[in-house]
Each structure stands twice: as structure tokens, then as C-alpha cells.
Amino acid sequence: MTKLSVLHKEVLKKIENENYSLKESKYLSKKDVLFAEKLFLTNKELDKNKLKEIFASERDIFGIEIDRFLKSKVDARVIPLDQIKIELVNAFRDIVENYADCQILASALQHQKDNETFLIVTADKKDLNPNNYEYVKSYGILKDYKFPELHNLCFKN
Numbered sequence: 001m002t003k004l005s006v007l008h009k010e011v012l013k014k015i016e017n018e019n020y021s022l023k024e025s026k027y028l029s030k031k032d033v034l035f036a037e038k039l040f041l042t043n044k045e046l047d048k049n050k051l052k053e054i055f056a057s058e059r060d061i062f063g064i065e066i067d068r069f070l071k072s073k074v075d076a077r078v079i080p081l082d083q084i085k086i087e088l089v090n091a092f093r094d095i096v097e098n099y100a101d102c103q104i105l106a107s108a109l110q111h112q113k114d115n116e117t118f119l120i121v122t123a124d125k126k127d128l129n130p131n132n133y134e135y136v137k138s139y140g141i142l143k144d145y146k147f148p149e150l151h152n153l154c155f156k157n
Contacts, residue, residue, distance in 0.1 A: 001063060007036050008055040014040045015048055075118070078111035085110060095136050101127045105136070112148050123153040130155055 006027050014020045014036070022028060022036045043051050081103065088106035089099075096102050101124065108120050122128045133150045136142060 001059065001066070003032070004059055004062060007032060007039065008059070010036050011039045011043065012048065012052065012055070015044060015046075015051065018044075079107040081107075083110075091139075091141055092136065095139055096127045096132075098127050108148050109142075109145050112146050117146070118148045119151050120148040121151045121153065125154045128152060 010022055010025050010028055014022055022033050022040065025033070025036075028036055043054075046054070084103055084106045088109055089102045092102035092105050093099070096105065104120075105128075112118065126132075128150065130150065130152055133147075133152075137145075137147045
């Protein structure tokens with residue numbers, strides 16, 4: 001939600017001032033810049049106030065969809081960020097490039113320790129692909145942990 005809000009704000013800045021450079025924005029990643037530029041080109045002819053309304057509506061709908069997903073598809077939330085063991089995050093960091101993925105995995109492992117095996121669902125093609133997940137499970141100090149079952153939507157029929 002925060003990322004979407006930032007994208008919208010940056011596009012609105014560009015609409016207010018066409019000389020504003022999305023590429024030089026300190027708030028957008030390189031990938032986000034490409035998306036923001038497309039969003040700008042698609043909407044540059046719209047009235048700024050109308051576009052603000054459209055963007056606000058998109059964020060509302062997105063928020064509702066996230067809430068619906070969490071209420072209907074998620075059985076349990078795992079360990080909160082501030083309670084994740086940093087040594088676990090760092091162990092994953094040796095193998096997994098994405099820091100957020102390391103936090104997710106560490107949180108899942110901590111939760112898994114005292115619970116029945118549960119299912120972790122992802123659509124990650126890179127760090128959490130099935131082969132990499134199997135490698136992570138057998139890596140160093142991590143091999144003694146009980147891992148949740150992985151269901152990767154990108155690799156299932």
C-alpha cells in the first residue's frame with residue numbers, strides 16, 4: 001500500500017511539472033520508475049484532481065482486496081518483524097539475496113518450531129523457487145530446523 005501511494009504521488013508530481021524527473025526520484029526503485037513512467041504516459045491527459053480521485057479509489061480497492069485475502073485465505077500470521085531472530089535472518093542472508101524474503105523465512109521457521117507443519121504460499125520465481133528452497137533447508141545451521149511446506153504458485157500446474 002505504501003509503495004502504491006508513493007508511485008501515485010510521484011506520478012502526480014510529474015503531471016504537475018513535466019520537467020520533474022521520475023528517474024531522479026529518491027523514492028522510486030529502477031523497476032518502479034519504469035512503472036511510474038508508464039502510469040504517467042497513460043494518465044498525463046487527465047485532470048490532476050480527477051487522477052487523484054482515481055488513484056485514491058485504486059488504493060481503497062487494493063486495501064479492500066488485501067483485507068479480504070487476509071481474512072479468507074490466511075489461517076495464521078507468523079512472528080512479527082520486531083520478534084524475528086536476527087541470527088536466523090543472517091543465516092538466510094548467506095543464501096537468499098532478498099532481505100524481505102530472509103525475514104519471511106526466519107519468521108516462518110520460528111513459528112514452525114512449536115506448531116504442526118504448515119503451508120507457506122508464494123509466487124516468488126527467484127529466491128523461493130522449489131530448488132532454492134530445498135537447498136536452503138539443507139544449508140549449514142538451518143538443516144536442523146523444521147521447515148514449513150512450500151507451495152510456489154509459479155511452479156505448480
